[in-house]
């Protein structure tokens with residue numbers, strides 16, 4: 058292990074906020090497009106690492122949080138338990154509030170929840186500032202400053218890349234002094250399998266109604282690298298809760314499933330660096346969200 062510069066900081070941060078406030082876009086903008094598939098196992102067992110940002114002065118590990126919401130199903134409860142354990146562990150919580158929407162009950166609910174995690178330092182991030190005129194940003198900053206005593210309030214735009222460095226410096230400044238937690242070429246420790254499953258899930262959900270997303274889970278049976286040709290075979294299952302949903306995914310004469318396959322393949326091929334044969338099977342597991350046995354099998 059090489060010597061760490063004095064004052065080097067490293068730790069975990071997560072972004073919370075209502076759906077659609079720009080958390081994913083921000084994470085991607087901070088981490089960059091580069092994704093390393095394999096990296097040595099880290100010292101912790103956290104599984105939901107979205108990305109790792111390396112700078113001269115520190116290392117910021119961004120952890121995914123599946124959203125704070127009131128549980129309605131067993132899946133919801135488990136996700137909330139996951140959220141609670143993640144938020145209880147991170148060094149910094151970045152609460153994202155969009156510049157182009159007034160603070161509402163959803164934001165206030167999340168803000169209240171943050172009180173449960175006294176260990177984490179809290180930063181307000183005003184997202185999408187490119188979408189509104191400057192005075193509106195100022196107004197939003199003021200409103201947010203009244204929510205609580207923040208370590209910092211940072212206005213950013215992920216899509217226009219405004220103030221991302223400032224945000225990064227602020228976040229890293231709030232981490233504990235520590236040598237890097239990961240090797241400096243690591244970008245994420247999500248497994249290849251998990252990333253492929255996510256790509257398939259995204260492809261399957263494109264253009265479908267609101268009801269399906271929570272009912273769909275993807276599992277990977279096998280990933281086979283063929284020796285005889287430049288080809289990776291992926292065998293995956295798409296799990297839904299009802300026959301009607303199976304019909305939606307498959308489409309007339311299997312047409313939609315073919316599109317899903319083509320879309321997913323377009324994402325998977327650059328990831329594995331070769332052509333991909335994708336075998337998708339759609340299966341029905343009634344009420345899997347409420348069935349502990351199914352939940353475990355589907356990785357929740």
Ligand SMILES: Nc1nc2c(ncn2[C@@H]2O[C@H](COP(=O)(O)OP(=O)(O)OP(=O)(O)O)[C@@H](O)[C@H]2O)c(=O)[nH]1
Nearest residue numbers: 075076077078079080081082185188214215216217
């Ligand atoms: N104008 C503008 N739009 C943005 C910015 N960041 C994100 N968006 C848009 O806001 C929408 C939601 O962004 P996401 O990053 O998916 O939001 P999220 O908070 O991760 O959403 P969930 O996954 O539903 O929690 C997308 O259409 C983005 O293109 C930004 O800096 N400026």
